[in-house]
Amino acid sequence: MRSPNLRNAYGEALVALGRKDDRVMALEADLGKSTQSVMFQAEFPDRYFQMGIAEQDMMSTAAGMALAGMIPFVHTFAIFATGRAYDQLRNSICVPNLPVRICGSSAGLSDFGDGKTHQSVEDVALMRAIPNLTVICPADSIETTKMMEQMLDWPGPVYIRINRNDLPFVTPEDEPYKIGKVSLLRPGRDVAIFAAGVMVSKALEAATTLEADGISARVINVSTIKPLDRDAVIRCAAGVDAIVTAEEHTLIGGLGSAVVEALRGEAHAPVEFVGVTDRFGTSAERYDILMERYGLTAEVIAATAKTVLRKNDK
Amino acid sequence: MAKPDEIRRLQSIACDLRANVIRMIGVGKVGHIGGSCSLAEIAAALYFSKMRIDPKDMHNKDRDRFLLSKGHTVPIQYAALIEMGVIPREHSSGLKTLEGNLQGHPDMKTPGMEAVTGSLGQGLSIGVGMALALRYKKSPARIYVAMGDGEIAEGQIWEAAMAAARYKLDSLTGIVDRNGFQATGSTKDIFEIPNLVEKWRAFGWHALAVDGHDVGAVLEALDEAEATKGVPTVIVAETVKGKGISFAENTSAFHNASLTQAQFDQALAEIEDAKRVLQ
Numbered sequence: 234m235r236s237p238n239l240r241n242a243y244g245e246a247l248v249a250l251g252r253k254d255d256r257v258m259a260l261e262a263d264l265g266k267s268t269q270s271v272m273f274q275a276e277f278p279d280r281y282f283q284m285g286i287a288e289q290d291m292m293s294t295a296a297g298m299a300l301a302g303m304i305p306f307v308h309t310f311a312i313f314a315t316g317r318a319y320d321q322l323r324n325s326i327c328v329p330n331l332p333v334r335i336c337g338s339s340a341g342l343s344d345f346g347d348g349k350t351h352q353s354v355e356d357v358a359l360m361r362a363i364p365n366l367t368v369i370c371p372a373d374s375i376e377t378t379k380m381m382e383q384m385l386d387w388p389g390p391v392y393i394r395i396n397r398n399d400l401p402f403v404t405p406e407d408e409p410y411k412i413g414k415v416s417l418l419r420p421g422r423d424v425a426i427f428a429a430g431v432m433v434s435k436a437l438e439a440a441t442t443l444e445a446d447g448i449s450a451r452v453i454n455v456s457t458i459k460p461l462d463r464d465a466v467i468r469c470a471a472g473v474d475a476i477v478t479a480e481e482h483t484l485i486g487g488l489g490s491a492v493v494e495a496l497r498g499e500a501h502a503p504v505e506f507v508g509v510t511d512r513f514g515t516s517a518e519r520y521d522i523l524m525e526r527y528g529l530t531a532e533v534i535a536a537t538a539k540t541v542l543r544k545n546d547k
Numbered sequence: 548m549a550k551p552d553e554i555r556r557l558q559s560i561a562c563d564l565r566a567n568v569i570r571m572i573g574v575g576k577v578g579h580i581g582g583s584c585s586l587a588e589i590a591a592a593l594y595f596s597k598m599r600i601d602p603k604d605m606h607n608k609d610r611d612r613f614l615l616s617k618g619h620t621v622p623i624q625y626a627a628l629i630e631m632g633v634i635p636r637e638h639s640s641g642l643k644t645l646e647g648n649l650q651g652h653p654d655m656k657t658p659g660m661e662a663v664t665g666s667l668g669q670g671l672s673i674g675v676g677m678a679l680a681l682r683y684k685k686s687p688a689r690i691y692v693a694m695g696d697g698e699i700a701e702g703q704i705w706e707a708a709m710a711a712a713r714y715k716l717d718s719l720t721g722i723v724d725r726n727g728f729q730a731t732g733s734t735k736d737i738f739e740i741p742n743l744v745e746k747w748r749a750f751g752w753h754a755l756a757v758d759g760h761d762v763g764a765v766l767e768a769l770d771e772a773e774a775t776k777g778v779p780t781v782i783v784a785e786t787v788k789g790k791g792i793s794f795a796e797n798t799s800a801f802h803n804a805s806l807t808q809a810q811f812d813q814a815l816a817e818i819e820d821a822k823r824v825l826q
């Protein structure tokens with residue numbers, strides 16, 4: 234029975250990679266129980282490196298391992314990987330285009346209890362701006378496993394954004410998956426909803442409620458945010474009257490921005506973003522009530538789609 | 548103990564490296580002269596004696612590696628690689644040019660370079676990663692990381708120092724180029740870091756201080772580092788900023804500066820004189 238937890242899927246997939254290839258190494262900054270890198274530690278203690286609470290050193294150390302022919306996986310919370318160690322990630326790893334895999338765990342608001350210092354609302358914007366870096370964000374544990382399977386051969390550095398919590402299964406188990414592709418999860422005529430990560434399941438839910446109101450919505454899972462499959466985005470945005478993007482991230486520089494960048498120079502329907510308005514996160518008792526407070530729900534996506542459609546009518 | 552002939556050979560190479568640096572930077576173009584010249588004997592000792600590297604096989608997986616964490620002084624590394632024939636001599640005119648392949652800081656597109664460094668503080672960590680990976684692969688390769696005495700104000704250096712001690716990385720040798728000057732003044736005035744040898748010892752390293760312009764002493768220290776098992780070694784090299792060029796010595800004025808034609812000529816003449824004295 235597959236776990237719906239992305240961290241478990243990540244940890245198991247990393248162990249599988251470790252069995253397949255002894256170039257795989259893992260580095261951790263004392264969050265192994267959260268990131269689930271402990272699974273790798275248990276099976277491959279000689280390829281697991283506890284680097285202490287020193288993320289900057291860990292990031293450059295991974296670069297050194299890659300320069301010596303390894304495929305290192307770096308683990309910490311998304312905010313520390315992308316914020317605290319930004320310069321090391323950029324200069325030690327991305328400038329020389331090294332095959333380091335950066336696991337940004339407990340991403341977005343998913344570390345609901347710990348609050349704004351530990352939640353990352355801006356990591357995608359930061360990572361997307363770095364040349365050479367691939368930015369991926371799985372929508373469920375199935376996709377997490379499939380992404381990880383490609384990590385041995387994918388060229389250059391990769392940032393993988395991992396949600397802390399259980400997420401509904403939304404991607405087909407039996408279909409082949411390629412990093413770099415966007416996937417149409419549900420066809421529709423009136424609205425196109427581009428979503429990533431936890432927001433994919435909410436977009437699908439929104440499409441169901443919109444259908445009850447006679448609005449046909451297509452849902453596109455943009456799990457590779459960079460390099461974005463521009464042609465596919467243009468194709469998926471064609472022929473509808475409204476486009477909505479949905480992300481667990483600030484509205485500045487994330488998925489919404491990426492979609493609009495992809496559509497630039499093309500005739501397209503009006504676009505509206507669902508995401509975190511320009512502010513930090515906060516602590517909450519549960520993930521669902523935090524998402525609700527920040528407007529990251531199926532209801533908000535559906536209402537946003539209707540607003541754009543109404544505007545169009547005028 | 549290295550033989551007098553061997554020491555003279557390396558001293559002579561150090562002069563050649565300084566001359567390469569001066570020619571590379573040229574007249575009227577800004578370059579990091581001071582911190583390149585303070586490293587000349589150390590670069591000569593490493594590249595032309597201590598390190599197991601084959602200029603014709605710079606990708607050999609068991610080669611020793613030299614990382615210049617103080618990446619702004621990369622002209623001295625280019626100078627050595629040019630002298631070894633790894634970088635074609637004619638490329639030296641391309642330093643910091645759009646079409647050249649000698650970037651302002653270490654870059655992988657230049658032959659013989661091992662990492663991207665120069666955002667200060669990152670080189671020692673990269674060395675730790677190499678040492679961990681190469682030990683896992685049972686490679687005999689040794690890793691040498693040169694740091695600046697201004698650079699070590701970066702906290703990441705000390706994170707890496709703790710990690711190297713934690714993992715008992717005896718294949719890793721750090722070298723602090725303690726020339727006493729940084730970009731805008733003396734390290735004493737800007738940000739003094741006293742008790743340096745004791746600090747490294749407190750971080751779990753074998754630490755020794757040497758005269759960084761005494762090739763024999765540098766070679767001995769490098770041998771001692773290799774013989775020291777179970778802990779990494781750091782060599783605090785007491786050096787002179789701008790060494791070998793009288794007007795550039797012991798000042799931050801030529802940390803990153805341009806030379807007039809007269810200064811350029813004088814610098815090369817002084818280096819030539821120093822080389823002649825050796826013969």
